[in-house]
Amino acid sequence: MKPAVVRRVIKPALFVACLLPLLSILWRAFELGGSNLGANPVEQVQDTFGQWGLRLLVTTLAITPLRDWLNAPWLAMLRRMLGLFAFAYVSLHFLTWLVLDQGLHWPSILADIAKRPFITIGFLALLMLVPLAVTSTNAMMRRLGRRWKTLHRLIYPICVLAVWHYYWQVKADVREPLVYASLLGILLGWRVWKRSSRL
Amino acid sequence: MLIKRPRPGDSARIAPSEITAEDVYFNRRKLLKAALALGAVGSVATSTASERATLRYTRNERYSTDEDLTSFEDVTTYNNFYEFGSGKGDPAARSHRFKPEPWSVTISGHANVTGTFALEDLLKPHALEERIYRLRCVEAWSMVIPWIGIPLGTVLRRFEPTSKAKYVAFKTVHRPEEMPGQRGRVLPWPYVEGLRIDEAMHPLTLLAVGLYGKPLLNQNGAPLRLVVPWKYGFKSIKSIVEIRFTERQPPTSWHLAAPHEYGFYANVNPNVDHPRWSQARERRIGGGLFDSRRPTLMFNGYEKEVASLYAGMDLRRFY
Numbered sequence: 384m385k386p387a388v389v390r391r392v393i394k395p396a397l398f399v400a401c402l403l404p405l406l407s408i409l410w411r412a413f414e415l416g417g418s419n420l421g422a423n424p425v426e427q428v429q430d431t432f433g434q435w436g437l438r439l440l441v442t443t444l445a446i447t448p449l450r451d452w453l454n455a456p457w458l459a460m461l462r463r464m465l466g467l468f469a470f471a472y473v474s475l476h477f478l479t480w481l482v483l484d485q486g487l488h489w490p491s492i493l494a495d496i497a498k499r500p501f502i503t504i505g506f507l508a509l510l511m512l513v514p515l516a517v518t519s520t521n522a523m524m525r526r527l528g529r530r531w532k533t534l535h536r537l538i539y540p541i542c543v544l545a546v547w548h549y550y551w552q553v554k555a556d557v558r559e560p561l562v563y564a565s566l567l568g569i570l571l572g573w574r575v576w577k578r579s580s581r582l
Numbered sequence: 583m584l585i586k587r588p589r590p591g592d593s594a595r596i597a598p599s600e601i602t603a604e605d606v607y608f609n610r611r612k613l614l615k616a617a618l619a620l621g622a623v624g625s626v627a628t629s630t631a632s633e634r635a636t637l638r639y640t641r642n643e644r645y646s647t648d649e650d651l652t653s654f655e656d657v658t659t660y661n662n663f664y665e666f667g668s669g670k671g672d673p674a675a676r677s678h679r680f681k682p683e684p685w686s687v688t689i690s691g692h693a694n695v696t697g698t699f700a701l702e703d704l705l706k707p708h709a710l711e712e713r714i715y716r717l718r719c720v721e722a723w724s725m726v727i728p729w730i731g732i733p734l735g736t737v738l739r740r741f742e743p744t745s746k747a748k749y750v751a752f753k754t755v756h757r758p759e760e761m762p763g764q765r766g767r768v769l770p771w772p773y774v775e776g777l778r779i780d781e782a783m784h785p786l787t788l789l790a791v792g793l794y795g796k797p798l799l800n801q802n803g804a805p806l807r808l809v810v811p812w813k814y815g816f817k818s819i820k821s822i823v824e825i826r827f828t829e830r831q832p833p834t835s836w837h838l839a840a841p842h843e844y845g846f847y848a849n850v851n852p853n854v855d856h857p858r859w860s861q862a863r864e865r866r867i868g869g870g871l872f873d874s875r876r877p878t879l880m881f882n883g884y885e886k887e888v889a890s891l892y893a894g895m896d897l898r899r900f901y
């Protein structure tokens with residue numbers, strides 16, 4: 384794939400694709416075309432954003448292995464956009480919880496973050512995503528040099544916390560969280576294997 | 583109409599079969615049951631489909647709230663009924679193959695009258711009433727639902743529970759062919775629930791057969807379910823096939839699945855949190871995107887009626 388094609392075609396297409404979940408939520412929130420957000424719209428919005436945050440995080444993590452397996456170096460050009468969209472959806476997930484679900488009721492919000500382990504680790508994952516988003520610009524990459532790479536390894540614990548957060552949140556049906564856990568196991572396991580085989 | 587399946591040990595008393603010819607014995611039991619099921623008079627008649635389509639009932643104002651009803655649409659599309667899947671939309675989307683007719687219920691355990699009864703016979707002697715109750719799910723959302731049913735206690739008394747009947751255990755039907763959720767091991771099947779006998783006999787406890795004036799839809803627990811309005815929704819077991827009077831506290835499904843999260847009592851209590859979320863406030867379904875949570879009431883607002891059942895109990899321990 385030529386870099387120009389990636390820049391002019393693939394990246395814009397990916398940008399639009401990543402906006403679709405948000406557009407779908409807005410579409411249903413305004414009940415366009417007879418659609419709606421169902422009986423519990425707040426939950427629907429929050430869960431959709433959380434789901435896409437997690438999917439995009441795992442997709443971001445899959446870029447390096449996929450690049451290797453498919454011998455497609457151009458994939459790396461998509462990584463920053465995927466990571467930033469993951470951050471955006473997780474932030475929307477958090478804001479939905481803060482504003483629409485909790486109604487900015489600070490005593491409950493603080494108590495939940497402090498006392499509910501599944502919320503605590505989700506919050507931790509979000510906090511860890513902030514420095515990655517802030518240092519995602521080219522200027523920051525240049526400024527941080529080698530340290531940039533070290534810093535961005537934070538994505539591994541972030542993904543572990545995110546899947547754990549999901550696993551802990553469900554009531555009994557853990558099948559979907561386990562699918563994410565398996566994917567994560569493969570993506571992280573591959574890195575460990577790669578590293579040890581290089582030694 | 584009677585599905586008779588007497589078993590040895592059905593009755594706690596000395597089996598009269600020891601002193602009576604067997605056929606006479608069985609006939610006697612059959613007569614007893616027939617009389618019981620029909621309220622002693624009237625002929626056995628199956629209700630037709632059109633009869634079932636609308637239920638005849640009277641509103642019980644005393645036990646009804648005047649809060650705004652949750653829409654029929656929401657009550658029938660947003661459900662927790664893991665037998666059909668764990669998503670809220672699964673029960674409505676995946677329950678089409680379930681057949682709530684014909685239906686029978688087995689009554690067993692510590693009672694003078696036990697056996698298996700066709701649903702029509704079980705209900706026949708009783709007048710249906712409508713009660714508008716709040717329903718509070720353990721997941722911190724709530725609805726207001728116009729149920730139609732019979733106080734459970736009046737039904738149970740017909741079976742003459744003995745002094746050994748300290749608890750009542752309930753069981754949901756197990757039909758993996760018709761209930762896709764039962765093909766996975768998300769919960770141990772069949773679903774079981776239980777109440778203390780005084781809770782079961784409490785006038786608020788309803789054996790429901792309908793809502794919004796119509797027979798229960800499959801996703802709401804057709805054809806027969808429990809409604810215990812001061813407890814979290816999972817206590818209100820659906821599609822009941824067995825009611826058993828027991829001496830010991832019976833096992834309950836969510837308690838088996840996660841004992842530290844779901845207790846036997848499961849009374850709605852804003853002061854005792856679920857380990858993973860707060861129970862202090864709830865989201866009323868139907869309020870839309872910008873509706874804020876409302877405070878959860880002790881015993882879901884039925885404190886005056888039921889608090890005395892738990893006098894002196896540590897509700898933190900017996901959650």
Ligand code: HEM
Nearest residue numbers: 426430433434436437473477502505506508509545549552
């Ligand atoms: C990397 C960060 C995060 C990711 C990837 C993530 C992802 C998810 C996912 C996938 C779900 C399940 C949605 C479903 O049931 O379909 C979820 C649920 C939830 N998350 Fe997060 N989350 C993150 C951070 C947070 C934060 C920071 C908070 C709040 C402080 C939070 C609060 C919640 C809550 C309250 C639920 C349960 C929602 C419900 O009851 O339906 N999450 N999250």
